[in-house]
Amino acid sequence: MSWIDLAEQKLMPTYARLPVLLVRGEGVRVWDEEGREYLDFLAGIAVNSLGHCHPRLVAAVTEQAQQLWHCSNLFYTIPQVELAQRLTRLTPYQRVFFCNSGAEAVEGALKLARKHARKQSGREDKYEVVAARNSFHGRTYGALTATGQPRYHQGFEPLLPGFHYIAYNDPGELERAVGEKTAAILLEPIQGEGGVIPATPEFLRAARELATRYGACLIFDEVQSGVGRTGRFLAQEHYGVEADVVCLAKGLGGGFPIGAVLAREEVALSFSPGDHASTFGGNPLAATAGLTVLRILEEENLLSRVQEQGEYLQECLRQLPGVKQVRGLGLLVGVVIDLPARLVAKVCLEKGLLLNAVKEQVLRLAPPLVVAREDIDQAVALLRQAMAQVREGGEE
Numbered sequence: 001m002s003w004i005d006l007a008e009q010k011l012m013p014t015y016a017r018l019p020v021l022l023v024r025g026e027g028v029r030v031w032d033e034e035g036r037e038y039l040d041f042l043a044g045i046a047v048n049s050l051g052h053c054h055p056r057l058v059a060a061v062t063e064q065a066q067q068l069w070h071c072s073n074l075f076y077t078i079p080q081v082e083l084a085q086r087l088t089r090l091t092p093y094q095r096v097f098f099c100n101s102g103a104e105a106v107e108g109a110l111k112l113a114r115k116h117a118r119k120q121s122g123r124e125d126k127y128e129v130v131a132a133r134n135s136f137h138g139r140t141y142g143a144l145t146a147t148g149q150p151r152y153h154q155g156f157e158p159l160l161p162g163f164h165y166i167a168y169n170d171p172g173e174l175e176r177a178v179g180e181k182t183a184a185i186l187l188e189p190i191q192g193e194g195g196v197i198p199a200t201p202e203f204l205r206a207a208r209e210l211a212t213r214y215g216a217c218l219i220f221d222e223v224q225s226g227v228g229r230t231g232r233f234l235a236q237e238h239y240g241v242e243a244d245v246v247c248l249a250k251g252l253g254g255g256f257p258i259g260a261v262l263a264r265e266e267v268a269l270s271f272s273p274g275d276h277a278s279t280f281g282g283n284p285l286a287a288t289a290g291l292t293v294l295r296i297l298e299e300e301n302l303l304s305r306v307q308e309q310g311e312y313l314q315e316c317l318r319q320l321p322g323v324k325q326v327r328g329l330g331l332l333v334g335v336v337i338d339l340p341a342r343l344v345a346k347v348c349l350e351k352g353l354l355l356n357a358v359k360e361q362v363l364r365l366a367p368p369l370v371v372a373r374e375d376i377d378q379a380v381a382l383l384r385q386a387m388a389q390v391r392e393g394g395e396e
């Protein structure tokens with residue numbers, strides 16, 4: 001029996017997986033069990049920030065594995081403190097909580113915001129969360145409730161109480177939803193799963209103003225857009241708007257599971273010992289991976305490179321026949337096409353290019369931050385071929 005057949009029998013059917021068994025990766029490329037090569041423009045969905053098996057990341061994690069893998073968060077460890085220090089140096093935040101995933105970062109942020117709102121206002125009814133429709137924040141109950149897409153909720157109700165949804169990029173609707181009972185406004189600066197839709201500056205500015213006016217936390221979910229993906233360390237920097245709390249995960253560990261909640265000092269200090277915890281969060285291996293990603297990001301000046309390559313990628317994509325719109329920031333790119341995106345992604349896969357469809361007619365590209373111009377040229381050429389093939393009706 002093949003590994004794929006076995007997987008279909010043994011794993012819970014939560015994913016509509018593609019029929020490819022990946023066994024190896026290096027840089028911007030991965031290989032399947034038959035030795036077929038793929039250009040990875042999905043990068044674990046914005047995760048493999050340094051590409052696959054970056055030698056320095058492999059070396060750092062290996063060295064740490066020989067020293068101390070894990071210990072309880074009841075003790076201090078050096079990599080965790082170093083990572084927190086670096087994150088607070090790269091951002092306007094003073095405190096960090098480490099967890100293991102994006103959804104966990106959102107959970108932590110929501111708990112922190114509710115605790116802070118109650119403590120600061122003395123009001124028991126200050127627990128509401130305003131989130132956007134078409135958002136995506138993860139699959140655990142808090143993050144799932146915040147996710148403003150009913151299709152993810154179906155079958156899992158009842159969800160958490162106190163959540164309201166407004167249209168993304170509609171400051172007027174946001175203003176009508178926020179009030180004295182609001183504990184948090186939770187937004188992605190760029191909706192990723194929702195189709196790679198950047199916020200408008202007016203929308204984020206309105207969110208900042210309303211959060212301040214009502215003593216609510218502004219939380220930015222930068223799980224997908226953070227850690228350099230857009231050409232700035234945080235996407236919020238493009239807007240000149242500072243959230244009170246920021247969620248990170250995906251790219252932070254370069255493929256090693258780690259998430260983080262960053263917060264302003266005053267907000268962070270609303271947590272007391274016992275309020276929140278994670279057995280594995282920020283353990284020495286994960287923290288070493290995160291630290292190495294951040295070191296390389298800085299030492300190799302990857303942020304300006306992302307900006308440059310992102311512009312080049314977006315420009316190349318605009319030239320393709322059938323491309324109606326290219327949107328996003330840096331190397332988080334959505335391509336609106338006049339063809340079924342799922343079908344185009346399938347043909348891309350057959351041609352050796354990994355990307356994915358986020359909406360019926362929207363493809364997402366999120367290559368490693370180390371992607372080279374030649375890789376971009378190759379990917380765009382493959383996408384051009386795939387779109388032509390679908391257009392000619394070569395695929396049903």
Ligand SMILES: Cc1ncc(COP(=O)(O)O)c(C=O)c1O
Nearest residue numbers: 101102103136137138192223224
């Ligand atoms: C913006 C955003 N938040 C949260 C999540 C959930 O992250 P995870 O799958 O690591 O729980 C995702 C995942 O796609 C995301 O894009």
